[in-house]
Amino acid sequence: MRVLIREVKDRIGSEVEISGWAQNIRVLSSVLFIELRDVSGTVQGVLLRKGNEELFDELKGLPRESVLTISGEAVKSQARIGYEVQIKHLEILNRAETPLPLGVVDKIESDIETRLENRFLDLRRPEVLAIFKVQSTISNSIRDYFVRKGFIEIHSPKIVAAATEGGTDLFPVKYFERNAYLSQSPQLYKEIMMSAGFDKVFEIAPAFRAEEHNTPRHLNEFTSIDMEMSFASDEDVMDVLEDVIKAAAQSVSSLNERELEILGVEKPSLGYRFRRITYSEYVKMAIDAGIEIKDGDDLSTPVLKAVGGKINQFYFITRWPRVLKPFYVQPYDDTYSKGFDLQYGELEITSGAQRVHSPHILIDNLRSKGLSPESFSFYVNAFRYGMPPHAGWAIGLERLTMVLLNIPNIRETTLFPRDRTRVTP
Numbered sequence: 001m002r003v004l005i006r007e008v009k010d011r012i013g014s015e016v017e018i019s020g021w022a023q024n025i026r027v028l029s030s031v032l033f034i035e036l037r038d039v040s041g042t043v044q045g046v047l048l049r050k051g052n053e054e055l056f057d058e059l060k061g062l063p064r065e066s067v068l069t070i071s072g073e074a075v076k077s078q079a080r081i082g083y084e085v086q087i088k089h090l091e092i093l094n095r096a097e098t099p100l101p102l103g104v105v106d107k108i109e110s111d112i113e114t115r116l117e118n119r120f121l122d123l124r125r126p127e128v129l130a131i132f133k134v135q136s137t138i139s140n141s142i143r144d145y146f147v148r149k150g151f152i153e154i155h156s157p158k159i160v161a162a163a164t165e166g167g168t169d170l171f172p173v174k175y176f177e178r179n180a181y182l183s184q185s186p187q188l189y190k191e192i193m194m195s196a197g198f199d200k201v202f203e204i205a206p207a208f209r210a211e212e213h214n215t216p217r218h219l220n221e222f223t224s225i226d227m228e229m230s231f232a233s234d235e236d237v238m239d240v241l242e243d244v245i246k247a248a249a250q251s252v253s254s255l256n257e258r259e260l261e262i263l264g265v266e267k268p269s270l271g272y273r274f275r276r277i278t279y280s281e282y283v284k285m286a287i288d289a290g291i292e293i294k295d296g297d298d299l300s301t302p303v304l305k306a307v308g309g310k311i312n313q314f315y316f317i318t319r320w321p322r323v324l325k326p327f328y329v330q331p332y333d334d335t336y337s338k339g340f341d342l343q344y345g346e347l348e349i350t351s352g353a354q355r356v357h358s359p360h361i362l363i364d365n366l367r368s369k370g371l372s373p374e375s376f377s378f379y380v381n382a383f384r385y386g387m388p389p390h391a392g393w394a395i396g397l398e399r400l401t402m403v404l405l406n407i408p409n410i411r412e413t414t415l416f417p418r419d420r421t422r423v424t425p
């Protein structure tokens, strides 16, 4: 029975069977070493020529990254990790072609485009695999948090009829004789679920944005971790968000020690309270930093760099001007809203808000943003027959992974990124 390579160290003195990729083969005159890798690590297999001449000669010419099963005794040895497998049987399951389009163990760094083009090989590298092991911990820990707190997991449609986050960022889809779009966010549906009486919901699913710009923090398809709660305010869901981020960081610290070591990253330590800075305070901080900006202007990249770049922590920007937030955000007063962002330094990780729950304010807001309430009737209807006050937010999973692992390019935290120029692989 196959064991993982990680498990070999607990089986010294017994027979093991392992399978994986031959990442390196070293041949001396009478002995041959195969470095075998699987998802859990690497180990060296050793084959003596004497008594195995035919196999030895076959392996001499075996290309790197071919897939093998080997079995034999696990023994203590001089190998770097202190043990190895003495090969008794070996089966070549699939030979790799040569040359490899991308080296797996080579020390030379390939450029990101070549790496993405050959992503299946790139993902074989332990330092790339480590990113996705950590990302799996993050999403599992957040899902686990929600389930423990009584949230219901939902799956909202991804083919939709209306924009939520701005009409220019939509991908059109031909839907038989009508036009439809790929969903930018489950926003409208998670709110409808509040009218449906589900109380607390979450969803972890793809969101699509036809954003034209090519930056290190934008994708055209990303994973949105959404939540919505009834009878809750902006303050309440900011508390939940802080808890969720801390729970995720804690899980990564305790479950991914090895991956953090491979990546050379410190354990994320979030023992501080996330500051809540109002938008207007932020504008003042920008002015103090010598930036030209006035209350009501959007926080552009230079502003976020100048102010946020100095805050190496998570913090909230609260009470955004109503004009800068979508129609579904609850007003705070005539000018400001109950919308907030969670930032890490200059990078936005989450947007959220207390939402409008009155159908009249909702209709006014839609009109004042130049949208027609009629085209949102499926959504507005849910507000007309008993919509509770509610609030929620959405985290971009790839951006949260960037922050927790200190990775500057979002393409590194996405298995198969969709950006301005890339739809394959």
Ligand code: AMO
Binding pocket: 164, 165, 184, 185, 187, 209, 211, 217, 218, 219, 220, 221, 222, 224, 226, 227, 348, 349, 350, 351, 352, 353, 392, 393, 394, 395, 396, 397, 398, 399
């Ligand atoms: P927003 O549009 O701010 O809010 O998106 C929420 C979070 O999703 C991530 N994100 C992205 N990540 C990568 N590439 C993109 N193009 C991209 N766009 C967004 C960010 C962002 O903070 N409906 C609201 C959420 C809510 O109010 O509940 C929304 O979608 O991390």
